[in-house]
Amino acid sequence: xxxxxxxxxxxxxxxxxxxxxxxxxxxxxxxxxxxxxxxxxxxxxxxxxxxxxxxxxxxxxxxxxxxxxxxxxxxxxxxxxxxxxxxxxxxxxxxxxxxxxxxxxxxxxxxxxxxxxxxxxxxxxxxxxxxxxxxxxxxxxxxxxxxxxxxxxxxxxxxxxxxxxxxxxxxxxxxxxxxxxxxxxxxxxxxxxxxxxxxxxxxxxxxxxxxxxxxxxxxxxxxxxxxxxxxxxxxxxxxxxxxxxxxxxxxxxxxxxxxxxxxxxxxxxxxxxxxxxxxxxxxxxxxxxxxxxxxxxxxxxxxxxxxxxxxxxxxxxxxxxxxxxxxxxxxxxxxxxxxxxxxxxxxxxxxxxxxxxxxxxxxxxxxxxxxxxxxxxxxxxxxxxxxxxxxxxxxxxxxxxxxxxxxxxxxxxxxxxxxxxxxxxxxxxxxxxxxxxxxxxxxxxxxxxxxxxxxxxxxxxxxxxxxx
Amino acid sequence: xxxxxxxxxxxxxxxxxxxxxxxxxxxxxxxxxxxxxxxxxxxxxxxxxxxxxxxxxxxxxxxxxxxxxxxxxxxxxxxxxxxxxxxxxxxxxxxxxxxxxxxxxxxxxxxxxxxxxxxxxxxxxxxxxxxxxxxxxxxxxxxxxxxxxxxxxxxxxxxxxxxxxxxxxxxxxxxxxxxxxxxxxxxxxxxxxxxxxxxxxxxxxxxxxxxxxxxxxxxxxxxxxxxxxxxxxxxxxxxxxxxxxxxxxxxxxxxxxxxxxxxxxxxxxxxxxxxxxxxxxxxxxxxxxxxxxxxxxxxxxxxxxxxxxxxxxxxxxxxxxxxxxxxxxxxxxxxxxxxxxxxxxxxxxxxxxxxxxxxxxxxxxxxxxxxxxxxxxxxxxxxxxxxxxxxxxxxxxxxxxxxxxxxxxxxxxxxxxxxxxxxxxxxxxxxxxxxxxxxxxxxxxxxxxxxxxxxxxxxxxxxxxxxx
Numbered sequence: 036x037x038x039x040x041x042x043x044x045x046x047x048x049x050x051x052x053x054x055x056x057x058x059x060x061x062x063x064x065x066x067x068x069x070x071x072x073x074x075x076x077x078x079x080x081x082x083x084x085x086x087x088x089x090x091x092x093x094x095x096x097x098x099x100x101x102x103x104x105x106x107x108x109x110x111x112x113x114x115x116x117x118x119x120x121x122x123x124x125x126x127x128x129x130x131x132x133x134x135x136x137x138x139x140x141x142x143x144x145x146x147x148x149x150x151x152x153x154x155x156x157x158x159x160x161x162x163x164x165x166x167x168x169x170x171x172x173x174x175x176x177x178x179x180x181x182x183x184x185x186x187x188x189x190x191x192x193x194x195x196x197x198x199x200x201x202x203x204x205x206x207x208x209x210x211x212x213x214x215x216x217x218x219x220x221x222x223x224x225x226x227x228x229x230x231x232x233x234x235x236x237x238x239x240x241x242x243x244x245x246x247x248x249x250x251x252x253x254x255x256x257x258x259x260x261x262x263x264x265x266x267x268x269x270x271x272x273x274x275x276x277x278x279x280x281x282x283x284x285x286x287x288x289x290x291x292x293x294x295x296x297x298x299x300x301x302x303x304x305x306x307x308x309x310x311x312x313x314x315x316x317x318x319x320x321x322x323x324x325x326x327x328x329x330x331x332x333x334x335x336x337x338x339x340x341x342x343x344x345x346x347x348x349x350x351x352x353x354x355x356x357x358x359x360x361x362x363x364x365x366x367x368x369x370x371x372x373x374x375x376x377x378x379x380x381x382x383x384x385x386x387x388x389x390x391x392x393x394x395x396x397x398x399x400x401x402x403x404x405x406x407x408x409x410x411x412x413x414x415x416x417x418x419x420x421x422x423x424x425x426x427x428x429x430x431x432x433x434x435x436x437x438x439x440x441x442x443x444x445x446x447x448x449x450x451x452x453x454x455x456x457x458x459x460x461x462x463x464x465x466x467x468x469x470x471x472x473x474x475x476x477x478x479x480x481x482x483x484x485x486x487x488x489x490x491x492x493x494x495x496x497x498x499x500x501x502x503x
Numbered sequence: 504x505x506x507x508x509x510x511x512x513x514x515x516x517x518x519x520x521x522x523x524x525x526x527x528x529x530x531x532x533x534x535x536x537x538x539x540x541x542x543x544x545x546x547x548x549x550x551x552x553x554x555x556x557x558x559x560x561x562x563x564x565x566x567x568x569x570x571x572x573x574x575x576x577x578x579x580x581x582x583x584x585x586x587x588x589x590x591x592x593x594x595x596x597x598x599x600x601x602x603x604x605x606x607x608x609x610x611x612x613x614x615x616x617x618x619x620x621x622x623x624x625x626x627x628x629x630x631x632x633x634x635x636x637x638x639x640x641x642x643x644x645x646x647x648x649x650x651x652x653x654x655x656x657x658x659x660x661x662x663x664x665x666x667x668x669x670x671x672x673x674x675x676x677x678x679x680x681x682x683x684x685x686x687x688x689x690x691x692x693x694x695x696x697x698x699x700x701x702x703x704x705x706x707x708x709x710x711x712x713x714x715x716x717x718x719x720x721x722x723x724x725x726x727x728x729x730x731x732x733x734x735x736x737x738x739x740x741x742x743x744x745x746x747x748x749x750x751x752x753x754x755x756x757x758x759x760x761x762x763x764x765x766x767x768x769x770x771x772x773x774x775x776x777x778x779x780x781x782x783x784x785x786x787x788x789x790x791x792x793x794x795x796x797x798x799x800x801x802x803x804x805x806x807x808x809x810x811x812x813x814x815x816x817x818x819x820x821x822x823x824x825x826x827x828x829x830x831x832x833x834x835x836x837x838x839x840x841x842x843x844x845x846x847x848x849x850x851x852x853x854x855x856x857x858x859x860x861x862x863x864x865x866x867x868x869x870x871x872x873x874x875x876x877x878x879x880x881x882x883x884x885x886x887x888x889x890x891x892x893x894x895x896x897x898x899x900x901x902x903x904x905x906x907x908x909x910x911x912x913x914x915x916x917x918x919x920x921x922x923x924x925x926x927x928x929x930x931x932x933x934x935x936x937x938x939x940x941x942x943x944x945x946x947x948x949x950x951x952x953x954x955x956x957x958x959x960x961x962x963x964x965x966x967x968x969x970x971x
Contacts, residue, residue, distance in 0.1 A: 069819030130821050136717055194819050235722060239820050248784040249604060250935040254703060254905025257805035257835045259796045261789035264808035264830070265743065271733060272740030277858070316716040321729035321860030328727045337725035340732035341823050346810035347831060351537030351662055352707050352868055353598050354833050354906075355809050355934050362732070363815060365822050367725045390745070392789030400820055437722025438822075466823050467718040 042176040043485060047168075047478070054168055055146070057087060058477070061126075061160045062144035062153040068104050068127035068194040077104040077190045080126045084163065084188055085109070091171035093186060099206075101198035104190030108209075111170060112183045118491045118499055119183040119212040121451060123441060124163035124219060125192035128155035129466045136468035150471040157463035157472035162218040163188055165458070165477050169484035181492035185210060189441070192219070195239060195401035196441050203448040213499045214414045215445040216487070218480075220435050220457030223304065224311060226473060228426040230418050231455035233333055233434030234442055236368035236405035238377040241398040242267065242385060243361050250346070250355040257356060261392030264345045267360035270395070273388040274338055274381075279323035281338045281366075283384040289371045291407070293326075293334055301329045304431060314462060333434030337367040338381070363400075367438060374402025374440075403440015406453065413499050414454045417490035425483040452499075456487065510644040511953060515636075515946070522636055523614070525555060526945070529594075529628045530612035530621040536572050536595035536662040545572040545658045548594045552631065552656055553577070559639035561654060567674075569666035572658030576674075579638060580651045586959045586967055587651040587680040589919060591909060592631035592687060593660035596623035597934045604936035618939040625931035625940035630686040631656055633926070633945050637952035649960035653678060657909070660687070663707065663869030664909050671916040681967050682882045683913040684955070686948075688903050688925030691772065692779065694941060696894040698886050699923035701801055701902030702910055704836035704873035706845040709866045710735065710853060711829050718814070718823040728824060729860030732813045735828035738863070741856040742806055742849075747791035749806045749834075751852040757839045759875070761794075761802055769797045772899060782930065801902030805835040806849070831868075835906060842870025842908075871908015874921065881967050882922045885958035893951040920967075924955065 047054075066080035067073040081098050084107050089096045093109035104127060112119070131141040131154055139145070144153030151161065166186065173180055187210070189199055203210065220231040244263040251260065276282050293301075308328055312320050322331040341364070346357030366377055382397040389395040408415060410432050422430040435455075442453045458480040464470045491499070515522075534548035535541040549566050552575050557564045561577030572595060580587070599609040599622055607613070612621030619629065634654065641648055655678070657667055671678065688699040712731040719728065744750055761769075776796055780788050790799040809832070814825030834845055850865040857863040876883060878900050890898045903923075910921045926948040932938045959967070 069821065070817060071819075130815065130817060130819075132815055132817065132821070133718065133826075136826070193822075235725075237722070237822070239822075246785050249932065249937070250601070251783070252905060252934040253805070253807050253809060253833055254705070254835055254903070255800070255929055255933070256783065257703075257807050257833075257904055258790050258799040258803055259788055259904075260783060260785045261787075262807045264811050265739060265806075268736040268739035268808070268811070269743075271736035275733065275737075315719065315724065315728060317714055317728045317860060318862050319729075319860045320727055321858075322726050331726040332723070335726055337721070338733075339721050339725050339730045339824055340736070340814065341721060341821055342814035342816050342825065343732050343736070343828065344812050344816040346808065347598065347600055348810050348812040348829075349537070349598060349600065350539060351598075352831065352833070353537065353600065353809055353934070354661075354705065354707075356807055357810065358601075358604070360811065361816075363820065365721055365725075365820070367722055390789075392785060392787045394786050435722070436725055436727075437720060461723055464717065465723070466720040466821070469717070
């Protein structure tokens with residue numbers, strides 16, 4: 036153990052309480068980007084984060100207007116000749132519905148059983164905080180960073196990052212760098228350290244089915260008009276077959292097929308299917324025929340309803356034919372599917388299969404591209420070495436089922452290779468009630484980021500440009 | 504015009520304002536039987552109605568406990584040797600969702616364009632009130648009634664009349680009579696006076712589909728677990744075919760087929776299909792192949808969703824696989840379908856078609872039998888004469904699509920023939936936002952009831968027992 040490591044460890048040990056208190060403060064801000072009423076909370080979270088970054092030693096910190104929730108920028112650019120890294124995370128969180136299923140208040144965080152519990156603990160405030168703390172600890176113990184870092188912390192990741200691309204376009208020069216590090220993913224099942232090499236994209240739609248302009252008495256009108264709720268169910272049912280395959284013509288056209296070596300890599304991952312099923316709590320796993328569970332999650336697209344509503348939902352009965360029915364749909368996409376093309380295909384198919392007697396409208400709610408990054412890239416290898424050093428194990432290389440659509444934005448707009456360095460877990464309940472994060476992952480994550488900056492400095496600008 | 508009619512007209516004219524004010528007072532009580540929080544309002548409506556009945560001249564008035572919302576009983580039994588009539592109506596109303604679609608507050612009634620507007624105006628408070636006013640006016644102008652009348656005003660008609668049957672059983676002797684008159688139906692399209700000879704029954708169910716015990720991240724879990732919302736849609740879609748027929752095996756077994764003469768009677772009704780479509784506001788009428796619109800409504804069973812819900816319904820997106828999905832279903836039944844048998848058949852079919860990876864539960868929410876009464880019955884003929892006398896036109900004989908399940912209860916428990924004497928209209932928006940009732944129908948309805956008592960007295964007890 037070097038003196039420097041000792042010094043970093045001592046610093047982290049000394050400031051543990053204060054660091055945790057700040058993390059909990061961050062979680063107390065209900066920065067739900069998808070609900071318009073929470074816009075002031077998103078702004079408050081941005082301002083709070085900017086203050087933390089300034090205190091940690093970031094320079095040029097700015098809460099940037101975007102037309103939506105702001106983006107927090109800050110940098111530390113004193114490592115002449117060393118690589119430059121753009122770090123991305125997001126300070127916004129998912130809504131809390133169904134609120135009844137939270138065991139505690141979602142925005143009153145606490146620590147229990149080694150976990151920080153609260154909305155945003157893992158996705159993504161914990162991961163944003165560990166970057167800020169890595170900056171603080173490195174500067175406090177060494178006075179300098181071995182690389183140049185530019186922080187981009189977004190406030191609309193949970194609402195399709197609607198304003199990010201325009202902001203990246205406008206700030207392309209300011210963001211010039213050698214790579215982007217995105218910390219919004221996780222480890223492999225069982226908290227096994229991992230680097231994510233693939234992410235799914237997403238295409239979101241809303242379907243509206245209208246019948247009469249008002250609810251009708253189900254006795255007086257039942258049998259003579261179509262029912263928008265039944266019609267919506269027929270449309271949704273037509274979208275997938277009993278084999279789990281999506282029936283939309285052309286849907287799979289651009290999917291990169293799994294080669295033998297890809298299937299071998301999936302098969303090599305340690306995975307207990309029955310334990311996973313039990314942990315998930317479903318009566319049986321279920322998916323597209325011809326693929327394993329990990330292949331379905333990492334390499335195959337999906338079509339899922341996220342919400343459905345129409346008519347009477349209260350206690351008791353209400354004998355109506357409701358005026359309208361609604362569903363939110365998201366497709367998870369894999370390389371090389373294009374979200375706009377998928378949205379068009381799904382819309383056209385829905386219009387095609389819609390039954391008579393109702394009118395149907397499909398709204399596009401945005402999307403993001405899928406991403407696939409080579410294991411051999413020197414920045415990926417450097418991340419693996421940093422994880423091995425701090426977590427003490429060789430990381431796995433995984434493809435995540437989730438989406439960080441901004442990967443493609445950093446690649447295509449800013450022109451950066453992207454490394455996904457995330458510390459969450461599948462059982463963190465991201466997007467669900469009782470979200471939490473393993474506190475040890477946050478703490479070791481701070482060390483990993485510091486180690487990663489060292490590995491990148493050792494690789495050097497030229498090394499990062501050389502295929503591994 | 505006899506002196507007696509003049510006297511009745513004069514009395515009704517003199518008390519018009521007070522009568523209307525009381526009707527509006529009744530509508531102000533939000534007696535929604537299906538929502539537990541409104542139980543005190545139901546009781547308040549019952550007490551208010553009992554006071555009105557006493558003031559009108561009813562005797563033995565009693566607010567009877569049922570275990571649920573009370574039944575209001577009252578009678579006037581001084582016409583020795585004359586027929587005895589049980590009059591049925593209900594003081595409870597439907598919920599007001601979707602509240603956004605009401606143009607005015609549902610429980611702040613008013614008169615506009617010759618209509619009384621407010622929840623319950625037509626279904627069924629207006630019709631209850633006209634019976635009370637007929638009693639009052641007849642006694643005030645003649646001192647006696649030509650028949651004996653027993654009033655049964657229920658408070659759970661909109662919640663499947665769960666306690667009515669037990670109360671009828673317990674009060675069978677008190678309710679001994681020659682016929683039951685039920686005022687909870689309406690006229691034919693275009694406010695054409697009619698006597699209803701057929702009513703549909705109902706069977707209500709709730710379907711619950713569960714996946715994981717909590718919402719799952721649609722990225723991390725999408726493709727590897729079944730989605731309860733998609734699964735529910737598949738179940739619902741499987742219930743009906745593209746021909747509009749219900750696919751549940753055995754569903755149509757007990758349906759009385761339409762004979763040539765029945766189809767001729769339907770065809771003889773004045774009905775402009777395109778005008779009906781425009782008034783309903785749907786892009787096209789839609790239903791079971793092989794039947795006309797009026798046949799579908801009057802003589803064929805249905806399966807309709809009344810509500811569906813699950814997952815995220817707010818503005819924006821929430822990328823989850825929801826834990827559960829729910830739907831309320833009602834089937835309208837025709838003679839001789841049995842609600843319990845239909846419920847069992849639908850439940851068994853749903854369990855049969857449920858896809859893997861989710862668990863499904865079907866709850867029975869109660870039901871009521873369909874009913875079909877001969878045109879030739881002397882009590883039906885007497886009703887037709889009373890309508891002709893007061894409204895000035897020969898009534899049509901129709902089969903209604905709606906349900907008054909208590910018809911079968913009066914038939915089977917109390918052993919009474921049932922006459923459906925109703926004054927509402929299809930465009931009254933019963934069960935929907937902006938419910939209203941044509942005030943002239945209420946006012947002429949009062950006269951019709953008085954005339955009906957005269958016709959029944961002229962028919963006599965023996966005449967009512969003779970097939971017409």
